[in-house]
Amino acid sequence: MTKIVILTGAGISAESGMGTFRDEGGLWAQMRIEDVATPEGFARDPALVHDFYNKRRAAAARALPNAAHEALARLQREWPGEVVIVTQNVDALHEKGGATGVIHMHGELARALCALCGNRWDAPEVMVVGERCPQCGGPTARPDVVWFGEMPYRMDEIYTHLAEATVFASIGTSGQVYPAAAFVMEAAEAGAHTVELNLEPSAVVSDFAETRFGKATEVVPAWVE
Numbered sequence: 001m002t003k004i005v006i007l008t009g010a011g012i013s014a015e016s017g018m019g020t021f022r023d024e025g026g027l028w029a030q031m032r033i034e035d036v037a038t039p040e041g042f043a044r045d046p047a048l049v050h051d052f053y054n055k056r057r058a059a060a061a062r063a064l065p066n067a068a069h070e071a072l073a074r075l076q077r078e079w080p081g082e083v084v085i086v087t088q089n090v091d092a093l094h095e096k097g098g099a100t101g102v103i104h105m106h107g108e109l110a111r112a113l114c115a116l117c118g119n120r121w122d123a124p125e126v127m128v129v130g131e132r133c134p135q136c137g138g139p140t141a142r143p144d145v146v147w148f149g150e151m152p153y154r155m156d157e158i159y160t161h162l163a164e165a166t167v168f169a170s171i172g173t174s175g176q177v178y179p180a181a182a183f184v185m186e187a188a189e190a191g192a193h194t195v196e197l198n199l200e201p202s203a204v205v206s207d208f209a210e211t212r213f214g215k216a217t218e219v220v221p222a223w224v225e
């Protein structure tokens, strides 16, 4: 039975009011990656990093899923075969849209991580410098997101899914960040049909067999139908 593996990025949440990274006025236009999305940046200025993620956590808590999130959840429910969603997004809009078993390869805003003992727990809306781990008590709590230079989560599972994919779709991502940007090659090597759905061609558009350009809330429901 056909197995569909779907990779999503910030573009699928753009129409839900979640900023993207690289677009006009995107997150990286306001903040330097080095300062807020690296372990070194957190060590240097934890207050700046907590402020950056506290704001995004508050926005994500208010955000609602859009027609693209809902279409993927419907596909998961109605497709006779397996549909696996791997997201680079740290918001919970796929789950709010009804999707299940979503693999958050770059972590989740709604979770906190202890840098000392590795414990994870539901993050308070506002994390403060020196936030304590409820398990080891260390003042070592950080947002449970994957920063640059850190290993993304659940990579073994992801590579297994890619090797079994018969269809690989990439939605709302610029294809500039690895290892996610290389997933299309992994899937293509496994014989999958590959399709890019995005507002504009990504940095790896030439690796895809099919492309559909437009807003996620339009091209994703049309692709699912």
Ligand SMILES: CC(C)NC(=O)[C@H](Cc1c[nH]c2ccccc12)NC(=O)[C@H](CCCC/N=C(/NCCC(=O)O)S[C@H]1O[C@H](COP(=O)(O)OP(=O)(O)OC[C@H]2O[C@@H](n3cnc4c(N)ncnc43)[C@H](O)[C@@H]2O)[C@@H](O)[C@H]1O)NC(=O)OCc1ccccc1
Binding pocket: 008, 009, 010, 011, 012, 014, 015, 020, 021, 022, 023, 026, 037, 088, 089, 090, 106, 145, 146, 147, 148, 149, 150, 151, 152, 155, 171, 172, 173, 174, 175, 176, 177, 178, 179, 180, 197, 198, 199, 200, 201, 202, 214, 215, 216, 217
């Ligand atoms: C900048 C880049 C060159 N650097 C990297 O890729 C680095 C280094 C690197 C590793 N391998 C390499 C190989 C070559 C070069 C560099 C590297 N990668 C890492 O450090 C990664 C860790 C990277 C993760 C960093 N954390 C993020 N996020 C979490 C935090 C947070 O969220 O704050 S990355 C962050 O940016 C990434 C890209 O963002 P997108 O989601 O694509 O968003 P963007 O704004 O860029 O694009 C939006 C797109 O949507 C479209 N769009 C907009 N609106 C709409 C709309 N309405 N509808 C449809 N589409 C739309 C736009 O046209 C656009 O195309 C996402 O992954 C996102 O999670 N770790 C790692 O490699 O560990 C070792 C390893 C190696 C191999 C195998 C295993 C381990």
